[in-house]
């Protein structure tokens with residue numbers, strides 16, 4: 001016969017086992033899920049969606065209506081205002097329409113005074129927010145006119161990233177590595193820390209800095225059955241996987257959205273989205289290295305990360321869990337000030353890179 005103490009401890013063990021199972025499952029999504037086939041039968045080219053998480057996600061990604069159009073004719077902004085360096089060729093009407101739009105995209109509550117110091121003329125550059133906004137205007141123009149290989153004619157506005165907030169909801173900073181001496185388990189080797197942005201804890205947490213700021217090589221697979229000089233290490237492969245997990249998470253898709261898992265490295269047989277993504281990686285790199293990092297001296301310390309760096313752009317900054325930002329809503333079309341004639345500095349296409357390998 002079991003003593004009552006024994007029975008009680010058994011009961012407790014059962015309860016804690018059930019609790020532990022419930023806790024573990026809390027991280028899972030409740031079935032049923034939907035599966036969409038995207039390639040030939042038997043190739044496993046399918047995407048798994050959870051219809052219940054998709055519904056709120058759809059409502060969070062609705063683009064605001066464009067402001068009513070205004071005449072493109074009439075005096076130009078550069079002839080009327082004192083300190084217009086980027087939008088000078090717009091008509092005064094279009095210039096003011098753009099100011100109203102950016103206020104609603106970046107600072108819907110503070111409006112004009114978020115960038116223009118109250119009591120000073122609009123030409124004054126006192127607030128850092130205005131200096132940043134001017135560079136962001138140039139950045140947005142560059143995205144819409146030089147990166148059509150990625151953003152097509154859909155393009156972006158400030159809203160694509162900012163969503164009505166001064167700080168875009170999805171950004172990343174460099175993470176400090178845990179000091180070796182302070183850890184009982186020793187060096188964390190840049191891994192095992194949850195940092196958001198979809199990078200899972202067990203993979204390197206500074207992967208975005210390697211690929212979306214610096215131009216480290218992402219390709220790690222050997223292309224021959226026997227070792228013939230591929231010097232990429234398992235550690236490098238872990239960085240690649242970290243980026244890939246972020247890309248999947250940022251777009252709300254599975255790996256098979258871009259890969260035929262028969263061979264992750266091969267371009268033949270990969271869906272066309274992989275080529276778009278290839279350009280997206282280069283675009284994010286240019287956004288971060290040419291436009292955002294150089295703003296370092298302009299931003300106050302309160303806006304910076306643990307290592308003193310400025311918040312940077314990832315795939316999730318624009319996409320926010322959607323395969324196309326705002327589910328493909330046309331963004332640039334309605335704002336001539338955010339588009340400019342293309343310049344000749346697009347990155348080389350993946351075909352050329354393949355030939356080099």
Ligand code: HEC
Nearest residue numbers: 081082083084085086087099100103112115122123133134
């Ligand atoms: C997110 C920042 C931001 C907000 C909000 C903003 N502006 Fe501006 N504003 C700028 C920038 C940047 C420039 C300079 C543009 C350039 O150099 O081409 C500018 C320039 C101007 C100028 C030209 C001044 C001159 O003489 O040089 C006027 C006028 C102006 N803004 C009006 C407004 C009004 C009115 C609002 C509110 C409806 C507003 N702005 C909201 C960033 C902002």
Ligand code: HEC
Nearest residue numbers: 102129132133136137140157158161166167303311312313
């Ligand atoms: C590709 C994404 C992206 C786009 C498009 C974009 N921004 Fe930004 N913006 C950022 C990031 C990242 C930061 C840094 C945020 C932080 O410090 O948390 C930022 C910061 C800013 C800030 C400083 C906010 C603060 O309080 O420190 C202003 C102002 C701003 N952006 C204006 C604009 C304007 C105006 C446009 C459109 C012409 C625009 N941005 C388009 C990504 C973007």
Ligand code: HEC
Nearest residue numbers: 218219220221244245247248254255258264265274277278
């Ligand atoms: C949005 C598209 C996209 C998604 C989603 C994606 N990848 Fe990739 N993947 C790419 C692109 C583009 C490259 C090549 C990058 C380059 O060459 O700069 C790549 C490269 C790779 C490589 C390196 C191949 C080589 O030649 O060494 C591996 C491995 C890989 N991906 C695995 C994955 C895994 C695993 C997932 C899911 C967790 C995934 N990818 C999700 C687009 C994607």
Ligand code: HEC
Nearest residue numbers: 150151152154155247273276277280281314315318323324
């Ligand atoms: C500046 C904003 C921005 C950033 C940053 C960005 N994208 Fe995009 N992306 C877009 C826009 C806009 C489209 C829609 C283009 C269109 O409609 O043709 C798009 C489309 C795509 C598509 C094609 C989807 C389809 O079904 O055709 C893929 C894949 C993609 N992006 C991957 C990425 C990856 C991976 C990253 C990060 C390395 C990234 N994007 C970063 C704006 C962005």
